[in-house]
Amino acid sequence: MFDHELNTAGYTEAPDHDVRSLRVRYCRLRTAGGEPIAELEAVSFRLRFGAVAVAAEGIGGVETQPEFRRQGHMSRLFRQALAGMAQRVDVGFVSDGIEGVYERFGFVTAAAEGRLVIPVRNVEQAVGADLGTAVPGIRTGSPEDLPAMVRLYNTAHAHRPWTHVRHAGWNRLVPQTTWQPGSQTLVLQAGSAVAGYAVLEGRAFGAPLHSLTVDELVAEDAPATRVLLTAIARLGWQRRLGECTVREPVDSLTGQVARQTGCTNKHNFPLSGGMMAAVLNRSSLIRTLEPELRRRAAGEQQDKAYDDAFDALRRGDLLPDDRALIRLLLGYWSVGDAIVHGLSIPEPYRDLCAAWFPGGGTQALPMPYAHGLDRY
Template identity: 30%
Template sequence: MESPGEDRLDGMRQDTLDPAVFVTPEEDGRSTRVELFVEGRSVSRCWIVSQQIRLGRAVVRMDGIGGVGTEPAFRKRGYARRVLSAAIRAMEAGDAGLSMLYGIPNFYENFGYAQAGPEYLIEVEPSSGSGTPKRWTTRPATMADFEEIRRLYDLAIEDAIGAAVRKPNCYAWRRLQEQLQHGDVQECVLAISPSGEARGYARRAEGYWAADVLGRDNPGWRVVGEVISLDGEAARVLIDKGLARVAPLDPARHRGWLIAAPHDSAVATAAEWMGHRLRRDEKASGGSMARLLDAYRLLRDAAPELARRLSVSGCRLRRPLIVATPSAQVELSREEAGLSVRPCANAAGGIARDVWTVSGQELVRAVLGEAVPDDVCRLQRTGLTQEAAEALRAMFPRRCSHMYLPDRY
């Protein structure tokens, strides 16, 4: 028998191609368990974690993969492969255009995942305090500041790439709320402007798996889970004074603080100005990885930001541009209301079109700001008009895709 017992069938859906695998929505409303049964026992599983991430002014639906594992006695039998294959089928049948995960090396490439970009880090060594702008201060956050902290995060990620759109009841906010309610004055500090306004915060965020892994991989550094700032002055006071308040250093163990933050953020700009080191951790395999699920859904969700970039650049895109991946073709065309995104059967015949032939992996990297369209264009056999090439450069500039540590799945 390769199925769960009758008492476990409520809400479970059998995979269409693998009868030993079942898909079950969890009670949290955002995750789905995919598990393989042997003689009525769940022996291998993973979770699909549905999230929304920022792509500048657009919000993109993304399905994350987490919790991949097989019981020790059942390993080396291909069960994880079957579970992940079923998870991909479930995601492809859903609403997301993109899947992401944080994975081990030399495994997830077998399922179509590729590097999504480096880990963006900031190394901060103790300073003399010269970086603090005049009349700026820091203070511990209290429960009365909770809604303001949420507002600061939302404002700071408005133009970000890859940052999670946090719902009010998400785990990152629930946990911070619990800590503030219990009077943990070291968990979070605010940057206060001379006018008394909160303009940023630093959060210790210990105990999240992503922060723990980053600390394990970087001995000698004290990880600070999240530093958010609306401007350079707030970032400077947080770096110069706030880090020591949320995460005091042990001189025998720590040479400084390690912050995971995108290098196109106010925090990174301020840190570099103050003389601290920006670091990119590149991996040949594993780490942050992504996979295209559906080109039309991905480009449809991204359309508001792509249209904004075209408008700012002045690119006209007077004739349709076909984005041709191995699995689908999508037509992009300018309209008065913005950018029209339509699935199309093929790029032959009809009105004149430009065709951008691109792999699914390269399209995902371009959307996340981690691929250079010029390089992709040079690799394709069919040429693009200058107008189409300029439109691609405008729509897919280099950015720093980053999800903050408390949101990783």
């Protein structure tokens, strides 16, 4: 018999297990007879708010069986899953939210999709390279390069909001099969060390060579970045392409070097859906982020007035809208953006809030960015 009440007996959470270097917990609803109704995944990771990484969980793999759809079951499952998440972490995320769905649960779009479009000819002219010859130091990557790649990545994006902290055993490169394009890795070797790498979006067997996309390009310095961009431009030249796409933030080292060669920076700011976030425990999250907020406000006098403002922020007396707060904390909004969207900030707190929430892409806070290989 179907359990219309869907009480806690119909809700289960499976133990954590690893899925491609991420810890995953399955949350399920079943009928009284054990028949599956709906399921979602709660993915565990650590994610940065600037210089501080916090424990977080993300929602993924959301699915309802066809015969049970449009009956409110996913809403019930979602609320129970969020209640469980709130007992473990203070903030939740969605990598690719459906438009108009997650807002009802407190989530809000909080990161933009960005990419750099670089003309192949621009790179050739900027570096003075002959794209018909091999680029010195470039070789195909291997699993043995992953620890060095992780170190380079964490160093390059250490203070970037929305960035996952990659552990020593990280490996979310996409395996390649005949019909499924996987990751292709180029490595820049400098003596005995890896000086940079690029992960290319793979091409399925038989697919036309109509595009070239780089999922990540990270190097230890500007000269190494130019070498890697030259290697990418050479691949584009070999495929008779006029441009290539690099998925790196414009304020990164890769973005800075790409701007010197001439590129187009493209961002997509969806009204709803996309990369979303929600505050689950405001007071605890603010306490965890106190060192980061003090870092951002280093130019402001930190005295009793600061402590009073911090306590007001933690309690919700200051900036009570958690949806606006998560956007401000991650740098998706600056204080000026929030005011434009109707948020009111009391006069005594404005200078401090401007320091706390400068917006991404500033000297105090890099742009929030979610690299594709860490999404779930």
